[in-house]
Every structure is written in C-alpha cells, then in structure tokens.
Amino acid sequence: MQSLLQSHPHWPAVESIYHRLQAHGYMAFLAGGCVRDALLGVQAHDLDLATNATPEKVESLFSKTVNVGKSFGVMRVLVEGADIEVATFRNDGTYSDGRRPENVVFSSPQEDAQRRDFTVNALFYDLATAQVLDYVEGQKDLKARVLRTVGDAERRFEEDHLRLLRAARFSAQLNFELEPVSFAAVKKMAEKVKSVSGERIREEMTKLLKTEHADHGLQVMKDSGLMKVLFPFRLRKNDWVKNSLATEAWQRLAMFVRSAQGTELVVVLDMLKLSTRDRRAIEDAWKVWQDPQTVLKNSLGKQLQMLAKEGVVFALRILLSEAVEKTAIEFLLAEWKSWQEVLPRPFLNGEDVKGRLTGPAIGVCLDKAFEQQLERQLQSRDEALLWLKKYLERESS
Structure with a gap:
C-alpha cells in the first residue's frame, strides 16, 4: 500500500505538507478515497489530507493556498507543482437543505470519520506509522466488497440527498454490492434526489457512466427507484454496453439518453444543465440515431457539411460499430477523412x-x-x- 501511494506523482507534495504540519505540532493523515483505492491496489486520482490544524493555521503555514471552503474547514495547498486538498477534522452541524451543514465544529479524526458518507470512504492513513486508521469497520466492508453508509443510513442520506446517487455511482465505480439496510434507505428516500441540482446530478452520472461497471450502477438506480425519479425513460431499456468510441463525458451521456423519446430528451437535457456545445452535440447525435437517413439520404456535399457537427460524426461512428448502414457510413467517413475531417474554405463567397x-x-x-x-x-x-x-x-x- 505504501509503495502504491508513494508512486503517485503528488506524493512529494503530500510529504512536504505533512512534515510542515508535523513540525508545528499538528497531525495529518491521508483521508477518504485515496486510502480506499490504495487498499484495493488502485492508484487514486487525488491525494487528500485531513488534519487537526485549523484552516487559518493551514493558511499561515503555506505560502500558496486557495480557500475553497474555509468555513467548512477545506483549503487547498499549492506546493511542488501539486494542488492538495487539506481539510480540518470536523463534526457537521444541522443539514437543513439536504445539501450542506449550516455550520461545522472542528474535531478529531474519530469524529470526522463518523460524519462521512460510506465506511469505505471514511478511512485514514497515518504517514508516520504507515498504518490505516479505521473507526467505522471500513476495511471489513472493503474485503466483503460491500458499500455501507456510516452510521444510520437514512440520516446520512437526509443530510445530503446527493449521497443517494453517490450510492449508485460508488456501486459502479467499486463494483460493490449496496448493503441491504443502505439500499432500503435509498429506496425509501429516492424521491428526495429531486432536490439535487442538475449540475451535481450531471457530475455524478458522468462519473458513473465512465466506470467499468456502469451497468451495475444503473441497475442499482433502477432497483432502488432512483431511475424512475430522474430518468424514467430508462425503465423501458436499461442496458449498458461500454463503447470505446465514447471517450468524452457528453458522448457517454448521449449514449445514456439514446432511447429517450423527443419530449423526454428535452426534459433530461434541461435538467442536466449542459453547456451549449454539449447539449447541441447530444441532440445532433440523438437525431441521427433516430433515423440515419436524415444524413444519408442527402447528396455527398450536404452529408459532408452535416459532418461538421461533432454529434453527427460520433453518432455515425457508433452506428458503424454496430454494423448499421455499414457501406454508406464507411464511404462517407472515408470522404470526411480525405478532407482531414474539417470543411475547407469555400472557393466562392x-x-x-x-x-x-x-x-x-x-x-x-x-x-x-x-x-x-x-x-x-x-x-x-x-x-x-x-x-x-x-x-x-x-x-x-
């Protein structure tokens, strides 16, 4: 585990922050997902630290910091070319909006672990002793490949309604089974996911669809009622086959909404608060999938002009991978490639x-x-x- 953590490109920055905090009498542990992933033999995307130093103290000890949530104890420290999140151990106050606590009280690692979402995300790693600190039996759940809320499941989901969707996302990301009590709480409270902003829903769905086991997460959403609340059109057909051509977030979302009907598509895209570029690309792809002839029936010149839209090109490549209109699409894409996949400047104006x-x-x-x-x-x-x-x-x- 230690060697895997040390192989992370941001490890030198983490060590630098750790030693500086320790030299001034503060403790600092790696926290959350990076500890979970290391125990699973996977290199984490980010290395996050938790400390008993207050945000003000963190700010004073490091020359370059970013206040990303000082009132919640969260700072970012920029050191040695890395951007490391450093959060103060805390207890959360009352959640009145199903999103964030009204206030926090800085506390201990034991108390900090109790306010986190899932046991496997509530682990700490002590750099000094090279030991995992587990106050919630997260390692037991990791070995059993089970996703379980910390403490009372309904309370955890009531605090932050996004956690309902995160339960499905982590089920997909880790390929874990959602523990029965936690699952029952998601099923009971599924309607509350409506209060989550479209941006946060989009972010979670983007992460879910990127995973190797997205089909498992989508099944959890269907079985728990989350799918019925957010994406009812998927109840008709909820299959998911990962396609290597879908490399961007908008492309995976386009595949996800492919089976939606016209009015359903509008509702979903409105909810997800997409950028203009992403929404247009998804809409263009969807139209081609509904009827490839909207492109292929035209003259070659008109077809090539339509390929200037990235959503159209993506949709045709997906159809080609599915052996739909194979000859026509192969010819058209070859022509497009001969133009370096960019429309030339018109000779006339x-x-x-x-x-x-x-x-x-x-x-x-x-x-x-x-x-x-x-x-x-x-x-x-x-x-x-x-x-x-x-x-x-x-x-x-």
Whole structure:
C-alpha cells in the first residue's frame, strides 16, 4: 500500500505538507478515497489530507493556498507543482437543505470519520506509522466488497440527498454490492434526489457512466427507484454496453439518453444543465440515431457539411460499430477523412455574387457551389468562378 501511494506523482507534495504540519505540532493523515483505492491496489486520482490544524493555521503555514471552503474547514495547498486538498477534522452541524451543514465544529479524526458518507470512504492513513486508521469497520466492508453508509443510513442520506446517487455511482465505480439496510434507505428516500441540482446530478452520472461497471450502477438506480425519479425513460431499456468510441463525458451521456423519446430528451437535457456545445452535440447525435437517413439520404456535399457537427460524426461512428448502414457510413467517413475531417474554405463567397443575385438566391447559389467543391467537381477557385458564370447565365435565361 505504501509503495502504491508513494508512486503517485503528488506524493512529494503530500510529504512536504505533512512534515510542515508535523513540525508545528499538528497531525495529518491521508483521508477518504485515496486510502480506499490504495487498499484495493488502485492508484487514486487525488491525494487528500485531513488534519487537526485549523484552516487559518493551514493558511499561515503555506505560502500558496486557495480557500475553497474555509468555513467548512477545506483549503487547498499549492506546493511542488501539486494542488492538495487539506481539510480540518470536523463534526457537521444541522443539514437543513439536504445539501450542506449550516455550520461545522472542528474535531478529531474519530469524529470526522463518523460524519462521512460510506465506511469505505471514511478511512485514514497515518504517514508516520504507515498504518490505516479505521473507526467505522471500513476495511471489513472493503474485503466483503460491500458499500455501507456510516452510521444510520437514512440520516446520512437526509443530510445530503446527493449521497443517494453517490450510492449508485460508488456501486459502479467499486463494483460493490449496496448493503441491504443502505439500499432500503435509498429506496425509501429516492424521491428526495429531486432536490439535487442538475449540475451535481450531471457530475455524478458522468462519473458513473465512465466506470467499468456502469451497468451495475444503473441497475442499482433502477432497483432502488432512483431511475424512475430522474430518468424514467430508462425503465423501458436499461442496458449498458461500454463503447470505446465514447471517450468524452457528453458522448457517454448521449449514449445514456439514446432511447429517450423527443419530449423526454428535452426534459433530461434541461435538467442536466449542459453547456451549449454539449447539449447541441447530444441532440445532433440523438437525431441521427433516430433515423440515419436524415444524413444519408442527402447528396455527398450536404452529408459532408452535416459532418461538421461533432454529434453527427460520433453518432455515425457508433452506428458503424454496430454494423448499421455499414457501406454508406464507411464511404462517407472515408470522404470526411480525405478532407482531414474539417470543411475547407469555400472557393466562392458573397462578394462574388454581389449585385448579380439577391435575397435567398445568393445562399442557394453559394450552397450549390460548395456542394460541388466538396464532391470535388470544382477543384479550384478559377473553376468555381467559371461554374458561377455558367450558373448565372442559366439563371438569367
């Protein structure tokens, strides 16, 4: 375990912070997910520290800090090229909004472990003794591959309603079974997930869909009632096959909403508060999946113009991987590749037809010229100007 932690690129930064805190009389432990992952033989994404030093003390001991939640005891320390979260041991006060405590009281590691969500996320690692500190039997649950809330399950979920969805996400991420009492609490309280902001739901779903066992997490969502509350369209078909072509978050979300009907899609995308770029890409992909002929029935020039939309390209590549319209899509994507997957600059522009055409006729003419260019019937601007001359003669006659 120690060697795995030491292999993390941010280990030198963690050691530097630890030694500085220790030199001033404070304890500091690695905390949460990084300890869990190390025990599972997996390198964590982030190394987080927990300490009995107050945020103000952390701020005074390090030259570069970021206040990300000082009132909740959370600071970030920038040292040796790393950005390390350093949180003060705490007890949480009353949760009145199902999201965050109204106040916190700085406390001990034993008390800090009791306020965390799941036992496997409530472990500490003492750098001085190279020992895991476990106040909640988290190691036992790790060995049993069980996800269990710390303490009373309903209370944990009532404190932060996002934990309902995190139960499904961690089930997928760790490929653990959700312990029966914890599962029963999720099922009983599933409706409360409605109070969670779209941004937080999107973040959790993005993480869930990225995991190797996303199908397990989606099944937990369905069985517990979370799916019915958030994504009822998935009750019709909740299968999930990981596709290596879906590398970006929006692409995995596009695959997730693929089976939604039109009105259902609008509701889901509104809820998830996506960026304009991501929403448009998902919508474009969804339209192609509903009917590939919306692209393939067009002329080659028009098809290539449609491929300028990343959602369309992604959708076609997925269909190709599923052997749908294989010949047509292979040909089209090969043509797209021959253009380096970027539309060229049109040979003709508005200045070329200025005073010669008016209104919509201008756009019609330029569109036809660009189609001819993409189909390689026009190879240069000179050829395009000659084509324009003949086009105008035909139009005038």
